[in-house]
Amino acid sequence: MKRIYVFALFSFFTISLLVHAQNVALVPKNLISYGVSFENIDYKGKQALQMVQTKDTDFGYTFAKVKDIDFHNGTIEGYIAGEPKTGAIEGARGFVGISFRVSADTTKSETFYIRPTNGRANDQVRRNHSLQYISQPGFPWQKLRKEKSEKYESYADLIPAEWTKIKIVVKDQTAKLYVNGANQPSLIVNDLKQGKDLRGSIGLWIAIGTKAHFAELKVTKED
Numbered sequence: 001m002k003r004i005y006v007f008a009l010f011s012f013f014t015i016s017l018l019v020h021a022q023n024v025a026l027v028p029k030n031l032i033s034y035g036v037s038f039e040n041i042d043y044k045g046k047q048a049l050q051m052v053q054t055k056d057t058d059f060g061y062t063f064a065k066v067k068d069i070d071f072h073n074g075t076i077e078g079y080i081a082g083e084p085k086t087g088a089i090e091g092a093r094g095f096v097g098i099s100f101r102v103s104a105d106t107t108k109s110e111t112f113y114i115r116p117t118n119g120r121a122n123d124q125v126r127r128n129h130s131l132q133y134i135s136q137p138g139f140p141w142q143k144l145r146k147e148k149s150e151k152y153e154s155y156a157d158l159i160p161a162e163w164t165k166i167k168i169v170v171k172d173q174t175a176k177l178y179v180n181g182a183n184q185p186s187l188i189v190n191d192l193k194q195g196k197d198l199r200g201s202i203g204l205w206i207a208i209g210t211k212a213h214f215a216e217l218k219v220t221k222e223d
Contacts, residue, residue: 019074024066024202024217034106035062036206043081044163046215051206052085061136063203065102071221072199076100076168078217082116083161088209093117094160096212097132098168099203100175101194108194109136111205112168112177112187119158130156131177131186135193154187156180163215171222172196 082096097113173196176185
């Protein structure tokens with residue numbers, strides 16, 4: 001009996017050491033800007049970080065990097081909201097998402113993002129492009145769509161400017177995106193393009209003509 005108790009206690013502490021949950025304070029002092037501005041506001045019932053682009057860059061690489069996080073495997077949860085900002089180009093979709101395993105020099109990362117205005121579009125093709133995976137360097141959405149149509153995109157019911165709850169589960173070279181509390185993932189990527197060993201920070205990601213909000217970011221690391 002004592003032996004079983006000791007083993008169970010050892011197992012508990014082993015699991016505790018391997019799993020690290022962190023609620024991330026989304027405040028300017030905790031973030032590094034790459035082509036974005038941000039401020040804290042109250043937004044639709046949540047304490048939120050509001051973010052907009054401040055300069056044009058290659059598509060997909062304007063974001064705020066969270067300081068002091070080293071992420072490899074685990075879970076990222078939070079709320080995001082996106083909409084085209086005033087004066088945005090016609091092709092703006094309110095692109096907003098989360099990057100993970102962002103390398104120290106920001107040259108490598110993996111990203112899931114949403115196109116909120118596509119979620120309830122009357123065009124079924126646009127609906128099919130509601131969720132997107134991309135990877136830096138070398139794998140923008142254009143390349144992935146051309147080479148593997150539909151493999152890295154999917155549908156979800158999205159509303160511009162409204163909160164979307166997301167959960168990203170990462171294990172080695174696989175990442176799964178869950179939307180609005182669903183038990184099943186809406187998008188699965190089994191071949192993360194930067195490989196299974198990349199690790200790094202978390203990024204709050206936006207693109208072309210977006211006004212975005214982020215709230216309640218939680219990171220659980222499993223190393």
